[in-house]
Amino acid sequence: MPARTIVAPPKAIDFDAIRGELGIPDGYPAAAVDQARAAAVRDPAAANGAAAPAREPLDVPFVTLDPPGSRDLDQAVHLSRREVQGGYLVRYAIADVAGFVPPAGPLAQETWRRGATLYSPDRSTPLHPVELSEGAASLLPDVSRPAVVWTIALDAAGEPVEVDVRRAVVRSVAQLDYPSAQLDADSGRLHPSISLLPEIGALRQALARRRGAISLDIPDTEVVRAPDGRWTLERRAVLAIERHNAEISLLTGTCAARIMLDGGVGLLRTLPPPSAEQVALLRRATAALGIPWPESMPVSEVIAGLDGDRPRDAAFLEDAVRLLRGAGYTAFDGSAPARREHGGVGGPYAHVTAPLRRLADRYATEVCLALHAGRTVPDWARMALPDLPATMTAADRKAAELAKACAGAVSVFVLHGREGETFSATVLQLEPAKNRAIVILHEPPVRAHCPPDGLVEGSVIAVRLVSADPKTNRFVVEPA
Template structure:
């Protein structure tokens, strides 16, 4: 579902200013990055013989991960190279301080606000094709079921052989001609997804609402679901993060990404929603199992998934030194998990990698890592919050802009949640999600709504339920016959007659 915004004079720069998004890097930070790019030392271990490839959105330059999967009997060996950002950032430097201030890369439709200067994130540290780069290399051996049999992690020099994008890789698999380096990706991905189901992982997998360029001066508002290869590729990242968490827990020091178990009240509410929406919930089934069975093309099932968002509240970063934390799991994944696979775009991953490298090698964790870890949860929570605000503000502003001249018009929409007086609807076209006023909105059903507000400055879009004309009659009486023409509750006209 897309809609082009004619002219699209949306001021995303003003939005960044309002949200206090960091601007350009200062001269000291740029000088640090330039010096690091010119003086980085490559690791001695050489893994350039492995034909790695990267798989990212088309046009990406900040390439954190490079992948190769080899079949090993009835199992697999996953080689996953992660950009070695710590080789470029000197602890305590101006560059280091700036990354702690930013926390993560922010993505706007017109620009990317990077965690590191582009000279690093899009050049010297990025795993660009044909370039020898320092990397943190994970070698994960899987058995025939996709379970982890062995893990090794260490520094190595690597070289990517090709930069691939999701759409192109999906087409190659559909055509039966997948790239040789990731020919086994579907087999590994499906096995890992089966294991996720066995862990009762909670995978919401909702369509993503985003703003994308559409030619000169235009933007497109889209609602898209991930391609199958995106899910399989994500499983490689999740696998690596789970292995990282295991190393941390065995070693007695780490920083986990945690989500507490679903609140019992949220599970009960979801169970009630399933009944109201006609979704089968087998006796004893876990919420994640029910979510895995729904049809994401069915509006009632999409509404059910929207209700399930409440299951995954309270995400955070949990540091520990010594005994494992009382709550060490990521309930969405169904296992302990740590961030280590996106260090160019997320600050915490640099520290997660250093912890795993030291613990796996049996060496001391660097002092600069130990000093920084206690403050990282608050820094990352602040960065995550800013990223969420930015994402939401971009979409809200775009929705208001494209609807600004359509106040009073009626649209077809699906109700995805509701209370006694109002709810949330998603339009069939364009891909707008907004609040709607109206009593007893039928969750999971399609209704007509009328646009009441589209305020670009306030980024506010609001609808009300559009009720059809209930009765409108014209009656002609004569001595012999009565004829009436009226509208029924659907708005269709019909006639009826009666003899006098």
């Protein structure tokens, strides 16, 4: 965390204007809201999406684990040991959005127009009306909710040996958040429903590294609200509990991908694996930075041993981001696609665990339910598959544009009025083709471009703030 907080003047940042410039919707169409409200008052046990068999209540003490203050709760988890067979049993309940959104009509049309929930510092622009996303469809505590429950048996090493997926009615007994759960994990008093999460998460991380999966836990610069209500920037490392929780989602996504590949129909999240040339370039970068990389060690193991808070490691991880470019979605029907791998995961993978916030998950989940039960995939889900890649790619692009614009606006305002000051910064990356270097100031944690002459990746330098213009949301730094 930064040693001191730099904040913007009150109400100085117009996030509404940023959203308007990017064409992000303000409000939800009345007809779609009406349809959502009608769905929200139905008996959850009767909401069965694509005419699936009747739901049975599942008497399992699920808990949710999310960022503080979250209301759009997609996932609830319960972990236990398999006493007889050995290993573990992962139960993962996912909000059953298909039980609330008819395949056609104004609500479905609007979710297709949006593609995903978009997050700004001051509010979210939800994929679904809040009556569903933060209400009737959300896995909030102490209420019964329709869900799609994945039950995954793992052996002692953490590998899946049996998978089941079906609709049920579940009840979360607690809403947990990452910071508090991390404190509980550190003190050995995690909630009983997830007391095995560090153990299972570590096993899954080890398996991922052996598969060649690439996970870049780079400390992130976040736009947050300071205690006095003003906007500021914070540099925040990913908590161990977050990484372990992510492993449960990744496990489920890999099981979903296998079901769809075996069934010959579905939607995969794909990413080309790193090429030999990319790895060779990265190896040269580690040599320049003085980071050890034995010839026999895979890149996944090198990355796993780095700490993004150290300047040299941060520079290497910034270079390694190049290995994770080219992500997309691959729809298929009739035979498995040639492009099926996700280089970051180290194998086939599908998005099925965030249907409240991501359109594709609703359809991929429906495919998995049908295939696993030996039923025909519903036409409404099957016919949508070819159009989902373009819709999701557009939503991902919009989310990236929004995040960049909001972070840029806050960066300018935390720097405005400090022109001429000198700041310590780490050189993250040199980009000779663009004649620039990417640096991150240590405080406030602002990413910036500056002239590259004489700079070395991984070094700590001093930069001077030349200008910071709130009218254009642009700022300029140069080596001091």
